[in-house]
Amino acid sequence: MKELWRDGPREECGVFGIAWPGRTVAPLVYLGLLALQHRGQESAGIATWGEGGLHLHKGMGLVSRVFDDRLSALPGSVGIGHVRYSTMGSAVLENAQPVAVPSPWGTLAVAHNGNLTNAPQLRDELVRRGVRLRGTSDTEVLAWCLATSGRRTPEAAVRAAMPRLEGAYTVVCLVDGALVAFRDPFAIRPLVLGRIDGGWVVASETCAFDQIGAEFVRDVRPGEMLVVRSGDLHAEPVLPSARRAHCVFEYIYFARPDTTLAGRNVHRVRRALGRVLAREHPVDADVVVPVPDSGTSAALGFAEESGLPFELALVKNRYVGRTFIEPDPQRRDLGVRVKLNPVRELVAGQRVVLVDDSIVRGTTSGKIVQVLREAGAKEVHVRISSPPIRWPCFYGVDTSSRRQLVAAELDVEAIRERIGADSLGYLSQEGLVEAIGLAREDLCMACLDGQYPTGQPREELAGRQALEVVR
Numbered sequence: 001m002k003e004l005w006r007d008g009p010r011e012e013c014g015v016f017g018i019a020w021p022g023r024t025v026a027p028l029v030y031l032g033l034l035a036l037q038h039r040g041q042e043s044a045g046i047a048t049w050g051e052g053g054l055h056l057h058k059g060m061g062l063v064s065r066v067f068d069d070r071l072s073a074l075p076g077s078v079g080i081g082h083v084r085y086s087t088m089g090s091a092v093l094e095n096a097q098p099v100a101v102p103s104p105w106g107t108l109a110v111a112h113n114g115n116l117t118n119a120p121q122l123r124d125e126l127v128r129r130g131v132r133l134r135g136t137s138d139t140e141v142l143a144w145c146l147a148t149s150g151r152r153t154p155e156a157a158v159r160a161a162m163p164r165l166e167g168a169y170t171v172v173c174l175v176d177g178a179l180v181a182f183r184d185p186f187a188i189r190p191l192v193l194g195r196i197d198g199g200w201v202v203a204s205e206t207c208a209f210d211q212i213g214a215e216f217v218r219d220v221r222p223g224e225m226l227v228v229r230s231g232d233l234h235a236e237p238v239l240p241s242a243r244r245a246h247c248v249f250e251y252i253y254f255a256r257p258d259t260t261l262a263g264r265n266v267h268r269v270r271r272a273l274g275r276v277l278a279r280e281h282p283v284d285a286d287v288v289v290p291v292p293d294s295g296t297s298a299a300l301g302f303a304e305e306s307g308l309p310f311e312l313a314l315v316k317n318r319y320v321g322r323t324f325i326e327p328d329p330q331r332r333d334l335g336v337r338v339k340l341n342p343v344r345e346l347v348a349g350q351r352v353v354l355v356d357d358s359i360v361r362g363t364t365s366g367k368i369v370q371v372l373r374e375a376g377a378k379e380v381h382v383r384i385s386s387p388p389i390r391w392p393c394f395y396g397v398d399t400s401s402r403r404q405l406v407a408a409e410l411d412v413e414a415i416r417e418r419i420g421a422d423s424l425g426y427l428s429q430e431g432l433v434e435a436i437g438l439a440r441e442d443l444c445m446a447c448l449d450g451q452y453p454t455g456q457p458r459e460e461l462a463g464r465q466a467l468e469v470v471r
């Protein structure tokens, strides 16, 4: 879940698509989106194709709220869905997805995870050609690029559009009864293909397949397009892939622990991150405590490797609504205390190793250290299962400016001082690669090493509000 009380990187979006002849798929899209809810909680949407053409419902908030008794209004055997955390364009209903635009093949619905780094230029071209865009998201730009391509079929439109798109894009579309999915040639954001009886499914993460009883078939390949029509799957390599660049933060933080990405189970990778971290930054301490929930797997690995006891000494209150925490900084401050309560009996008089997945701004880590000290911890040693984040992400994560990043300004010792820890240790980049178990050249680590797989985008053209600036 996007955790407003934390300053960790915010997730991007989740996509889901299914084509299952003879079945009503809206309830399955709904279940798939529930499984992907951690990838975005600002808005949700489902489009289906059935009697009367395209049916679409979307709204602000959690999936369960948006679709409360609305599924029966979504007939049809082909459907796509989306959960959103806005990384380009504001959190408003007009930017919710799927985006629907008129096209030569009927209404085209598009759902996207990622960020197009050349969206402002593409938008300018569309505007010059007389297209009137309504929202400020790159997904609408993408939808219009497809709809106005002048090609005879949606497949041909995707073939024409993909070479013009820059950045990260994992896309599912619904048009004229066909499910179309495609992925950028670097495969930055995840997309997997699954099978359910006579149907085909695509999703951001395999945990969505488990939810509906579908079988994982394979990852969608870099630069590949999939088309499902009348139950038949057509797979086509559209763009060559010089290298892969899977986002390492999917493993560190974004994806669910029960998901498998590029053949690596996320929980096992996180546990390995913790083991390597313990080897790189051992500490004389009494107990290992995770920041729940995303620090839990890494803390388990740290405890295993170090031989220290593992304790769930910070208890998370899952029922503090976003309406309480979101409105102002003061309430966000309070948010850490409201969301995380220490178990005094476990930390009083103890030397605590606190394991978290990342530090972005540094504000939350300091508050958690303080909470543990107030509960009586004798020492607090912070261990982070990622290397310092020094560069912005332009590929669908909400850290698109260096000014937001404490590690871009301060060295490790200065960050330690700021958060008030007795010691601070980050996982190394080499340790990260070792724990993930994929070749370094198959990973995007741009926010850690500044090496952008698609070339360095200009900050002002790739941030969350980029399309509002040029409007």
Ligand code: SF4
Residues within 6 Å of the ligand: 188, 246, 247, 248, 249, 250, 392, 393, 394, 395, 396, 397, 444, 445, 446, 447, 448
């Ligand atoms: S820059 Fe960082 S967060 Fe963004 S895609 Fe690359 S590894 Fe992931």
